[in-house]
Amino acid sequence: MKLLLNIKKENEDLGKQVNNLANISFLATYIKHFTVILLLTSSFNIQGQELQYNQGGKYTLGGITVSGNTAFSEQTIVSYSGLRKGNEITIPGEDISKAIKKLWNSNLFSDIEIYITKIEDDSAFLEIRLSDLPQLNELKINGVRKSKKESIIEENKLVKGTKVTENLRTTTINYLTNKYKKDGYLNSKVHINTIDVVDSIKTARVNMVLNIDKGEKVKIKDIIFSGNSVLKDKKLRKSMKSTKKINRLRILKRSKFIDSAYQADLSSVIDKYKENGYRDARILSDSLIINNDKTISLKIDINEGELYTFGDITFIGNSVYSNEYLSRILRIKKGDTYNGVLLQERIADNSKPDAFDITNEYQNSGYLFSTINPVEVSADNNVIDMEIRISEGKPAYFNNVSISGNDKTNDHVVYREIRTRPGQLYSKANVVRTIRELGQLGFFDAQELTPDIKNPNPNEGTVDIDYVVKETGSSQIELQGGYGGGGFIGTLGLSFNNFSIKDIFKKDAYKPIPMGDGQKLALRLQASRFYQTYSFSFSEPWLGGKRPVQFSSSLSHTKQFLFDSSTGRPNKQRSFNITGITFGLAKRLSVPDDYFSLSQAISYQRYDLNNYNTGLFTFGDGFSNNLSYSIGLSRNNTGVDPIYPTVGSNFSATAKFSFPYSLVNGVDYSSLKTEYDALDLTDEDDFARASEIDQERYNWLEFYKVSFKGDWYTQIVKDLVLKPSVEFGFLGAYNNDRGVIPFERFFVGGDGLGNYSLDGRESIQLRGYPNQSLSSPDGGTIYNKFSLELRYPITLAASAKIYALGFFEGGASYDNFRDYNPFNIKRSAGLGVRIFMPAFGLLGIDFGHRFDDIPGTPGSSNTWETHFIIGQQF
Structure with missing residues (x-):
C-alpha cells in the first residue's frame, strides 16, 4: 500500500508553510513487527494516534520514482530535490521537509506529493508525484x-x-x-x-x-477647504495647478482626478501659505468623497499657523562675494513677510537653469562645489532670523570635455559650438549656453540634449563633462503647398542641412549623401499654373573653420506668365523671366552681446519682359537690372528647441538699397515725369513713348527698403507659450520723380506661401483672409502686422513634434504714407495645429475667422478661411 508523506499543495501560500513542516501526514504499516505507526506533525491533526516529531524512524532510502504531469525528467527532479538513494533519512524529518521546500520554491510546480511505496527491512522507497505549473x-x-x-x-x-x-x-x-x-x-x-x-x-x-x-475618469465636483481664514478657498483652489473642480468654461485644464497630480497640488497649497508668511501651515487631513452622481469631492482640512516676518539675514562663510552683493541677489529685507518659496528661489531656482540666484552666481564663477544652506536661528515673536551658511570650496576647472551620440555629425562641428574648454574655469552659464547652441543647430533632438557631469573632484578642483546628443533627421524632402497667385502653388525640393561638400568626391561618404560638416545645400523647384522657379543654394556656417562667419550663396531662375482675365488662365506667350544670384556673409557679434549677428549680402537680378504689360509700367518688352546691397542686424536668444521655443526673443531689422543712380546718371527725371503725365496712354504713339520712358526709369532699379520683425516667447504654465509678434515694412524711392519701383513690394493676406519672391516681393501671412487679398493687385509699399499666438505642445518627440495654437492677428497694406494708419487693420482669430517631421519639415492647418471685409468686397466679413500650410517658417 502507498503511504502519503505530504498532502497536495493547492496554492503558493500553502506551499510557504512547508518551512514549519505543516500539513505532512504519514501513515506506515510495518509488517515485520506487525505494528501500525501513525506519524504526523505537531501542527496538523488527522484521525489516528498523535506522535511527537522526535519519534520519527530512521530509514535507508532504497529508491525514488517520479510520477505525475511533468515535462521534467525523473533524474532532474530527483537531483533537484536533494534526496539521494542510500542516504539515511528520518521519516518524518528535515530531509523530506527540505525536499518539498526546494521543489516548491522552484516555482515550477502546482502540486507536490511524496509517498512511501514500500518498506523492506530498514529501507524506505519513495514516490514523488507532482504537476508542472502551466x-x-x-x-x-x-x-x-x-x-x-x-x-x-x-x-x-x-x-x-x-x-x-x-x-x-x-x-x-x-x-x-x-x-x-x-x-x-x-x-x-x-x-x-x-x-x-x-x-x-x-x-x-x-x-x-x-x-x-478602465471606466471613465472621475471628475471633481467640488474642492472644500476647512480651517482656512487667511487665504480664501478661491485662492487655494487657484494654487492647485492640476486639480480643478468642474467648470464648463475652462478649456486648458480638466477637472478629472489624478492622484499623483493631487498629491503635488497639496504641496502647492502649503507653498502658497509659505509665500504669504505662514511657514507652519500644514494639512491636517484630506479625504475623497464619492458622490451619487459618480463624481467626487475633495475635502482638505488646514491648520494655517501664525504669520511670520523676516528678521536679520546674515551671510556666513562667504569670501568671494561681499555681504552687500549677496543681499542684492537675495533681494529680501528685514521686516518683509516671510516667504519660504521665494527664499529658496533666490538661493537656488531649480525651475530656471539660468536664473539670477546665489547658487548660479557662485557656479558661474567656477565654484561648482559650493553649497548654500539657509538656516533659521531664531523665531522669537514670529520674527525669523536667518543665517545663509556658505561653503565655497575650491574653484573647479574642466578637465575632460567630450561629446557622445553624434553618429553622423563630425566632432569639430559640435566642438566649435561648445563654450566649455579643458582647463577653463567652470561656468554653469557656459554649460547652459552650450546646450542652447547645440539645440539651435537642428541636427540633434533638442529635448534629449544632456550635459553629463562626471568625476567631480572637490579636492583637486576638477570636473569632466560629456555632452550627450541624439541625432535627428537633418535632411528634408521639401513638399510645400498652398493657394496663391490665382492657383495652387507646389514646391518640391531637397534640403540637406548637415551637408559635407569636401566629401562629394568620396564614394564611401554617400550614406546616402556626404554628411557631417554642418553645411546646407538645397535644390528647389516651385511651380504653379502662372510661374516656375528653379533655385540652388549653399551655405557654410563657419567660413574658414575659425570664426562663426556664415557664407551663403544662391542661384535662381523663374518664369512668370501673364494672367489672361478673359479666360482666367495664364497666357504662355507673355512671360516675365527673372534670373538672380546672391552672395552673403553673416557674422556673430560680441557686443552688445553674442546673441547679435550682422548680415550683409549683395544680390543681382535680371528681369526680362516678353510682351508682359502690367499697370505699374507700360513697357512690356524690355529688361530691368536690380543690383542691391542688404544689411541686417538680428538678435536671437530663443530657447534650446528651434521648433518649439519656450523663452527668449527673436528680432531682426534689415535694410536693402540700391545705388542712387539718379544722382550721377544725369537724367532729368522731373522732365520725364512731366512728359509722362501729359501722355495719352490710349494713343498708340503716346503709349510707345511712355514705354520708352518706363524703360529709362527702370533700366537700373533705384530704391531702398527697410523692415523689422520681432517675436517674443513667454512660458506661462509649463510648456504653454505665449508668442506676441510685430512686423513692419516700407519700400521707398530716393527720387520721387523717378518713383517707387514695381518690384520688391508687399502682399498681405492668407497663408504666406504664395512667395515666388525672386522679384523681391514678400508674402505676409494674415490668416482668415484669402492669399494676397489685403494688398492692391501690384502690391503695397508699406505694411504692418501684429499678432498674438498661444501655443501648447501635444508631443515634442524627435520623430514628430506636434503643437496646437490659437491666434489673434491684424494687419494691413498701404500704397503710400498718406494712407498709412497703423490702427486701421484687418483683424482675424482662429485655431491651428503644427506638425514637424524631420524628413518633411513643418506641416499645419489653420482655421481663421475674419472680422473685417476684404477691400473691395463688402459683406465678406465674419467668415472662416482654411489654410493648409506645408513647409512654412516656424
Missing part, C-alpha cells in the same frame, strides 16, 4: 489601445512561456488597478481568465485573457 501560451488583452498592450506585457512579464502562478495573476491585477487609479480611473476593473490548452504536447499550457475596464 506556461503562458497565448495572451489576449481587451479594453486598451494596441499601442498600450506592449507596455502591459513588458511591465507585468506576460511573455509566452512564463509560468502562470497565482502570484502572477494577483500582482498583475493589483498593478494595473493601481496604475489606472493613479491616472484618475478610480472605478477601473481588471479580470484574468485562463483556458487550458489541450494538444499533443505534454507541457501544461494555458491561454490567458486579460480584460481591462
Whole structure:
C-alpha cells in the first residue's frame, strides 16, 4: 500500500508553510513487527494516534520514482530535490521537509506529493508525484489601445512561456488597478481568465485573457477647504495647478482626478501659505468623497499657523562675494513677510537653469562645489532670523570635455559650438549656453540634449563633462503647398542641412549623401499654373573653420506668365523671366552681446519682359537690372528647441538699397515725369513713348527698403507659450520723380506661401483672409502686422513634434504714407495645429475667422478661411 508523506499543495501560500513542516501526514504499516505507526506533525491533526516529531524512524532510502504531469525528467527532479538513494533519512524529518521546500520554491510546480511505496527491512522507497505549473501560451488583452498592450506585457512579464502562478495573476491585477487609479480611473476593473490548452504536447499550457475596464475618469465636483481664514478657498483652489473642480468654461485644464497630480497640488497649497508668511501651515487631513452622481469631492482640512516676518539675514562663510552683493541677489529685507518659496528661489531656482540666484552666481564663477544652506536661528515673536551658511570650496576647472551620440555629425562641428574648454574655469552659464547652441543647430533632438557631469573632484578642483546628443533627421524632402497667385502653388525640393561638400568626391561618404560638416545645400523647384522657379543654394556656417562667419550663396531662375482675365488662365506667350544670384556673409557679434549677428549680402537680378504689360509700367518688352546691397542686424536668444521655443526673443531689422543712380546718371527725371503725365496712354504713339520712358526709369532699379520683425516667447504654465509678434515694412524711392519701383513690394493676406519672391516681393501671412487679398493687385509699399499666438505642445518627440495654437492677428497694406494708419487693420482669430517631421519639415492647418471685409468686397466679413500650410517658417 502507498503511504502519503505530504498532502497536495493547492496554492503558493500553502506551499510557504512547508518551512514549519505543516500539513505532512504519514501513515506506515510495518509488517515485520506487525505494528501500525501513525506519524504526523505537531501542527496538523488527522484521525489516528498523535506522535511527537522526535519519534520519527530512521530509514535507508532504497529508491525514488517520479510520477505525475511533468515535462521534467525523473533524474532532474530527483537531483533537484536533494534526496539521494542510500542516504539515511528520518521519516518524518528535515530531509523530506527540505525536499518539498526546494521543489516548491522552484516555482515550477502546482502540486507536490511524496509517498512511501514500500518498506523492506530498514529501507524506505519513495514516490514523488507532482504537476508542472502551466506556461503562458497565448495572451489576449481587451479594453486598451494596441499601442498600450506592449507596455502591459513588458511591465507585468506576460511573455509566452512564463509560468502562470497565482502570484502572477494577483500582482498583475493589483498593478494595473493601481496604475489606472493613479491616472484618475478610480472605478477601473481588471479580470484574468485562463483556458487550458489541450494538444499533443505534454507541457501544461494555458491561454490567458486579460480584460481591462478602465471606466471613465472621475471628475471633481467640488474642492472644500476647512480651517482656512487667511487665504480664501478661491485662492487655494487657484494654487492647485492640476486639480480643478468642474467648470464648463475652462478649456486648458480638466477637472478629472489624478492622484499623483493631487498629491503635488497639496504641496502647492502649503507653498502658497509659505509665500504669504505662514511657514507652519500644514494639512491636517484630506479625504475623497464619492458622490451619487459618480463624481467626487475633495475635502482638505488646514491648520494655517501664525504669520511670520523676516528678521536679520546674515551671510556666513562667504569670501568671494561681499555681504552687500549677496543681499542684492537675495533681494529680501528685514521686516518683509516671510516667504519660504521665494527664499529658496533666490538661493537656488531649480525651475530656471539660468536664473539670477546665489547658487548660479557662485557656479558661474567656477565654484561648482559650493553649497548654500539657509538656516533659521531664531523665531522669537514670529520674527525669523536667518543665517545663509556658505561653503565655497575650491574653484573647479574642466578637465575632460567630450561629446557622445553624434553618429553622423563630425566632432569639430559640435566642438566649435561648445563654450566649455579643458582647463577653463567652470561656468554653469557656459554649460547652459552650450546646450542652447547645440539645440539651435537642428541636427540633434533638442529635448534629449544632456550635459553629463562626471568625476567631480572637490579636492583637486576638477570636473569632466560629456555632452550627450541624439541625432535627428537633418535632411528634408521639401513638399510645400498652398493657394496663391490665382492657383495652387507646389514646391518640391531637397534640403540637406548637415551637408559635407569636401566629401562629394568620396564614394564611401554617400550614406546616402556626404554628411557631417554642418553645411546646407538645397535644390528647389516651385511651380504653379502662372510661374516656375528653379533655385540652388549653399551655405557654410563657419567660413574658414575659425570664426562663426556664415557664407551663403544662391542661384535662381523663374518664369512668370501673364494672367489672361478673359479666360482666367495664364497666357504662355507673355512671360516675365527673372534670373538672380546672391552672395552673403553673416557674422556673430560680441557686443552688445553674442546673441547679435550682422548680415550683409549683395544680390543681382535680371528681369526680362516678353510682351508682359502690367499697370505699374507700360513697357512690356524690355529688361530691368536690380543690383542691391542688404544689411541686417538680428538678435536671437530663443530657447534650446528651434521648433518649439519656450523663452527668449527673436528680432531682426534689415535694410536693402540700391545705388542712387539718379544722382550721377544725369537724367532729368522731373522732365520725364512731366512728359509722362501729359501722355495719352490710349494713343498708340503716346503709349510707345511712355514705354520708352518706363524703360529709362527702370533700366537700373533705384530704391531702398527697410523692415523689422520681432517675436517674443513667454512660458506661462509649463510648456504653454505665449508668442506676441510685430512686423513692419516700407519700400521707398530716393527720387520721387523717378518713383517707387514695381518690384520688391508687399502682399498681405492668407497663408504666406504664395512667395515666388525672386522679384523681391514678400508674402505676409494674415490668416482668415484669402492669399494676397489685403494688398492692391501690384502690391503695397508699406505694411504692418501684429499678432498674438498661444501655443501648447501635444508631443515634442524627435520623430514628430506636434503643437496646437490659437491666434489673434491684424494687419494691413498701404500704397503710400498718406494712407498709412497703423490702427486701421484687418483683424482675424482662429485655431491651428503644427506638425514637424524631420524628413518633411513643418506641416499645419489653420482655421481663421475674419472680422473685417476684404477691400473691395463688402459683406465678406465674419467668415472662416482654411489654410493648409506645408513647409512654412516656424
